[in-house]
Amino acid sequence: MAVNMNPKANPMPCQPPKKRAHNFNEVASGYSEGTAKDEALRCLNCKNPPCVEGCPVNIRIPDFITQIREGNYESAYKIISESSSLPAICGRVCPQETQCESKCIRGKKGESVGIGRLERFVADVHNRNNPGSVYETVATGYTVAVVGSGPAGLTCAGDLAKMGHMVTVFEALHTAGGVLVYGIPEFRLPKAIVRREVENLKALGVEIQTNMVIGKTLTVDELFEMGYDAVFIASGAGLPNFMNIPGESLNGVYSANEYLTRSNLMKAYKKDSATPLMRGGKVGVVGGGNVAMDAARTALRLGAEKVFIIYRRSRDELPARREEVEHAEEEGIELLTLCSPTAIIGYQNPDDRRDPKNGFVIGMDCIKMQLGEPDERGRRRPIEIPDSHFRLDLDTVIMAIGTSPNPLIKNTTEGLDVNSRGGIIVEGEGGKTTKSGVFAGGDAVTGAATVISAMGAGKQAAKAIDEYLNSLDR
Numbered sequence: 001m002a003v004n005m006n007p008k009a010n011p012m013p014c015q016p017p018k019k020r021a022h023n024f025n026e027v028a029s030g031y032s033e034g035t036a037k038d039e040a041l042r043c044l045n046c047k048n049p050p051c052v053e054g055c056p057v058n059i060r061i062p063d064f065i066t067q068i069r070e071g072n073y074e075s076a077y078k079i080i081s082e083s084s085s086l087p088a089i090c091g092r093v094c095p096q097e098t099q100c101e102s103k104c105i106r107g108k109k110g111e112s113v114g115i116g117r118l119e120r121f122v123a124d125v126h127n128r129n130n131p132g133s134v135y136e137t138v139a140t141g142y143t144v145a146v147v148g149s150g151p152a153g154l155t156c157a158g159d160l161a162k163m164g165h166m167v168t169v170f171e172a173l174h175t176a177g178g179v180l181v182y183g184i185p186e187f188r189l190p191k192a193i194v195r196r197e198v199e200n201l202k203a204l205g206v207e208i209q210t211n212m213v214i215g216k217t218l219t220v221d222e223l224f225e226m227g228y229d230a231v232f233i234a235s236g237a238g239l240p241n242f243m244n245i246p247g248e249s250l251n252g253v254y255s256a257n258e259y260l261t262r263s264n265l266m267k268a269y270k271k272d273s274a275t276p277l278m279r280g281g282k283v284g285v286v287g288g289g290n291v292a293m294d295a296a297r298t299a300l301r302l303g304a305e306k307v308f309i310i311y312r313r314s315r316d317e318l319p320a321r322r323e324e325v326e327h328a329e330e331e332g333i334e335l336l337t338l339c340s341p342t343a344i345i346g347y348q349n350p351d352d353r354r355d356p357k358n359g360f361v362i363g364m365d366c367i368k369m370q371l372g373e374p375d376e377r378g379r380r381r382p383i384e385i386p387d388s389h390f391r392l393d394l395d396t397v398i399m400a401i402g403t404s405p406n407p408l409i410k411n412t413t414e415g416l417d418v419n420s421r422g423g424i425i426v427e428g429e430g431g432k433t434t435k436s437g438v439f440a441g442g443d444a445v446t447g448a449a450t451v452i453s454a455m456g457a458g459k460q461a462a463k464a465i466d467e468y469l470n471s472l473d474r
Helices: 033-040 061-069 073-081 087-093 115-129 151-162 191-203 220-225 256-264 290-301 322-330 451-471
Strands: 143-147 166-170 207-209 230-233 253-255 282-286 306-311 334-337 339-347 360-374 380-393 396-399 438-440
Touching (some): 033 061, 033 115, 061 115, 073 087, 073 115, 087 115, 087 191, 087 451, 115 191, 143 151, 191 207, 220 230, 230 451, 253 256, 256 290, 256 396, 282 290, 282 380, 290 306, 290 322, 290 396, 306 339, 322 334, 339 380, 360 396
Parallel strands (some): 143 230, 166 207, 230 438, 253 396, 282 306, 282 396, 306 334
Antiparallel strands (some): 360 380
């Protein structure tokens, strides 16, 4: 039985909004030891814990929280690591409020236990005091190639390494981490945390090769020719979507993917950056997910005088985490709901040598919306309100309306079937594809989704790959 029956969870300490809006330091500073123990005492340690069912990777949540209560932080880390290869990352960016915490019994008459905050605490303590692997493995002699070092790839690689298989991760960019390094800003997920988690995987024996574009540097078939027994494709969804409205080719219009990659990975916020961004002025971000929030908050930190988030449904339908929406509004970002862009407006400057034929953004025409009948996913469909057009004065537009799987791998791989959206077709949770020995998971299959769902796919794929390897006649 819990000792602490306070109906409210311990709040997460954060930088003040006016201060953090002008720096890239992490917004949340994490629980102290005393706060973590106090929050752990709120856990009821249920006999049949529903929180575990809500976790895509099935972490034994009450067990690791019990270890926190007793001050056994390394034991807590080992319990988490049985299920998750990226606990410090998961504790920061996983939408716990709609998963494990949404199932917490304490949430019925108050606030749920801060499971994500406790996971982050445990991982941070481990990384400060006990870096490196906590596993001893026995080599099986099998080798697996993992394509992509995002959450699905890293999770699959970590689990396969724990099983004793030799794993090589091939990353297209110059830094490992996938969306964790190019997509999520420093103020939400410090890159030092990602590097540490990658080092933990290397300590398990995982090899990581960067600047390797599978489908161009090497093909999937060539990986098999090199001697790999199985391949897991976790190349993500890096192909940005656009609205196909007038003006999207203007200077000053970015996909969120490009905008965040330039800032997060290429350090465009530095004055001497080789990949600069247009900074300052008024910025409009189209979309309502976590990526839209990340882009808007990044633009603010890069010096924008005003940032708008333009979303075609109401606030209740926002797909972004509640915490991210609240943080954005606290920082001064304005949320414009029930409106949709119809055109991006620009002007031509023939004296500018950069690209005079396309011109530069000066505004966005929008139309107001109302919610109609539910669509096929149960969300009320936005409908235009006639004669409700208005114009926003803007200097930069960022499109954050989703991404699709990159077609490079499927275009260079015979026997690999994809669906109409470009996602690789798989059979069941294990990620088995239509090509023998090839498995896939994460955004390369589903399109853009959450970090933890990609991790869950990586974990299921590792299990299926292990079964496949053990079935081979060698």
